Amino acid sequence: QVQLVESGGGLVQAGGSLRVSCAASGRTSSGYVMGWFRQAPGKEREFVAAITWSGGSTYYAASVKGRFTISRDNAKHTVYLQMNSLKAEDTAVYYCAAAPATAQALGVMTWPGAYDYWGQGTQVTVSS
Numbered sequence: 001q002v003q004l005v006e007s008g009g010g011l012v013q014a015g016g017s018l019r020v021s022c023a024a025s026g027r028t029s030s031g032y033v034m035g036w037f038r039q040a041p042g043k044e045r046e047f048v049a050a051i052t053w054s055g056g057s058t059y060y061a062a063s064v065k066g067r068f069t070i071s072r073d074n075a076k077h078t079v080y081l082q083m084n085s086l087k088a089e090d091t092a093v094y095y096c097a098a099a100p101a102t103a104q105a106l107g108v109m110t111w112p113g114a115y116d117y118w119g120q121g122t123q124v125t126v127s128s
Helices: 102-106
Strands: 002-007 010-013 018-026 033-039 046-051 058-060 068-073 078-083 092-099 122-127
Touching: 002 092, 018 033, 018 092, 018 122, 033 068, 033 078, 046 068, 046 078, 058 068, 078 092
Parallel strands: 010 122
Antiparallel strands: 002 018, 018 078, 033 046, 033 092, 046 058, 068 078, 092 122
């Protein structure tokens, strides 16, 4: 079992920056792929970014590539999402999630169904 707790959400003006964090506890040594997803009101949950256990590979949705950066500190069992040049359309609840390492090999890191564990989410609101 892995427990995930997000933090760092809030209100920011368009063009600003925000960093959200995800602290993991439990079986954190199991080599999980970590991902960030988001869900805006009335919309489906969508992939934002993912990172492999080693941090050597990262993946981004086209809508955030070049603006967002995912990173992880395995010693602190924490994953980060640095969000720059925020836009109003980035407004959503942001969720972190953990998937088994096989998700990378299977090419399903962008699929919510590949993730076994989810946090409760943190609200990010970007005012225009």
